[in-house]
Amino acid sequence: MKAGAIDKGMALLIKGSPFIVVERDFVNPGKGSAFVRLKLKSPETGRVLKETMKTQDNIEEISVEDKECQYLYSDEEAFHFMDTQTYDQFEIPMEGFADYKLLMRDGDTYKIIMWEERPLDIIIPFKVVYEVTEAFDGVKGDTVQGASKLVTIETGLEVKVPIFIKQGEKIMINTETREYVERVNN
Amino acid sequence: MNIDIITKRSHIIGQIRSFFQTNEYVEVETPILAPELIPESTIEVFETTFSSEFHGDHQFYLIPSPEVFMKKLISKGSGNIYQITKSFRNSEQIGKDHNPEFTMLEWYTIKANYLDSIKTIEDLFISLTDKNTPSYFKTPFIKKSIEEVFKEYISIDLLKCQTRTLIKKEAQELGLTIEKTDTWEDIFNRIFLNFIEPELPCENPVVLYNYPKQIVCLAKELKGTPWRERWELYVNGIELANCYSEETDSSSVKNILESEYIKKASSGRVIPDIDSDYYLIFNKDFPECSGVALGIDRLVMLLTGTSSIEGVILFPFSDTVKQIKITEDLLI
Numbered sequence: 001m002k003a004g005a006i007d008k009g010m011a012l013l014i015k016g017s018p019f020i021v022v023e024r025d026f027v028n029p030g031k032g033s034a035f036v037r038l039k040l041k042s043p044e045t046g047r048v049l050k051e052t053m054k055t056q057d058n059i060e061e062i063s064v065e066d067k068e069c070q071y072l073y074s075d076e077e078a079f080h081f082m083d084t085q086t087y088d089q090f091e092i093p094m095e096g097f098a099d100y101k102l103l104m105r106d107g108d109t110y111k112i113i114m115w116e117e118r119p120l121d122i123i124i125p126f127k128v129v130y131e132v133t134e135a136f137d138g139v140k141g142d143t144v145q146g147a148s149k150l151v152t153i154e155t156g157l158e159v160k161v162p163i164f165i166k167q168g169e170k171i172m173i174n175t176e177t178r179e180y181v182e183r184v185n186n
Numbered sequence: 187m188n189i190d191i192i193t194k195r196s197h198i199i200g201q202i203r204s205f206f207q208t209n210e211y212v213e214v215e216t217p218i219l220a221p222e223l224i225p226e227s228t229i230e231v232f233e234t235t236f237s238s239e240f241h242g243d244h245q246f247y248l249i250p251s252p253e254v255f256m257k258k259l260i261s262k263g264s265g266n267i268y269q270i271t272k273s274f275r276n277s278e279q280i281g282k283d284h285n286p287e288f289t290m291l292e293w294y295t296i297k298a299n300y301l302d303s304i305k306t307i308e309d310l311f312i313s314l315t316d317k318n319t320p321s322y323f324k325t326p327f328i329k330k331s332i333e334e335v336f337k338e339y340i341s342i343d344l345l346k347c348q349t350r351t352l353i354k355k356e357a358q359e360l361g362l363t364i365e366k367t368d369t370w371e372d373i374f375n376r377i378f379l380n381f382i383e384p385e386l387p388c389e390n391p392v393v394l395y396n397y398p399k400q401i402v403c404l405a406k407e408l409k410g411t412p413w414r415e416r417w418e419l420y421v422n423g424i425e426l427a428n429c430y431s432e433e434t435d436s437s438s439v440k441n442i443l444e445s446e447y448i449k450k451a452s453s454g455r456v457i458p459d460i461d462s463d464y465y466l467i468f469n470k471d472f473p474e475c476s477g478v479a480l481g482i483d484r485l486v487m488l489l490t491g492t493s494s495i496e497g498v499i500l501f502p503f504s505d506t507v508k509q510i511k512i513t514e515d516l517l518i
Binding site for chain 1: 226228229277281282283284363365368371372375376378379380383384397401403416418425428
């Protein structure tokens, strides 16, 4: 595959190790030829690798499979999942995916990208509705437009929200930016 | 679409016009649809056809920049000129700071060189700055030569790497993979994009000047050095503008265009018709001048703190692409 065809979320083999494409941008330095700038993440160590290559460079894409798995719980070392087809339980070491912890909810089903029996990535939907579990009331009479406060959602993530959001309400989060999108009415 | 942006965008463009008018540049409008282009080996162009029952079919191209026409105006004695125009780059990847159709500001200053143009763009920045302007936009600019940043960031002395073999050795020592087909320029760019550009400071705009002459373009060579009189401006890590002391020697222009045409003919998807007499405008009356091209969409992005070019273009290309996909789905 040519590097120009690389897209976010793809799995690539770089110097023998698998990497997931986290960010992909194009750059033509000073009207020069086209390059692609990648941010890659190792599913094994969580290490982030930055690489810039010509769009014409050849790169090895990994053919992956995905499976639906229920997220059971996590401990300090790993996320524990159950394959919803086979009911097999397995774990994914925390190391590569620690940054997902505050987005994943026990009991939810996620798509896991697998390569040669190894989990490469956990797909978190782009927008997810969470419950607000901790919120202090906004100051009465505070009607300043755009005023915001910090609340905690059920996964433990702290999010900046408009002042009118209350404990127990449901809000939609953009999981990529980890920012508040909107309040969700039941 | 981010509807709030229309007021901000309109205001910024108004300020730019006012800056150039105050400084006695004449605003010009030149064709977007051109029958001929100059060859630029790395730029893919859009092609279209003028079709007439009585005059037959003729190929036209959407301009990748207004340079050709603006230099024709200069050759006729226009004096200082500027233009805000749509420009088009085909095969341009769609990304956070690319859109195949974009708005370009281009201006030329007579009897000026590339260093004079730094002062002009700093003044333009000052005129665009108010209390809400992000801090990365503040003047004065940080000014560094390419030679300096290579030494400072990766201890490479570019003066000693003038051949492909020598620069390839340095690149390999940095751990880069070099392809057999890579030219000196490709290897330079691999090093630059992996080790220099991501490290450029973001607290002030950065001007990188004196580019290697191996990167062929219509910028004058800096006499007695391996550099060209050219700079690129980075703001918050984004390439915003470039500038040349324009090559005014007709035989040098002819040589550059011919070598670019050979490259273009072997690698381009669309090989545009070329105005083979274009170099003749660079006669003894063609004045010394410096030209700057600046991406307006990126400028609006930076001034408004918008993270993607799509946030400042009212109808971004990716929306159009989505619509194409939907149409295909419906056909199935």
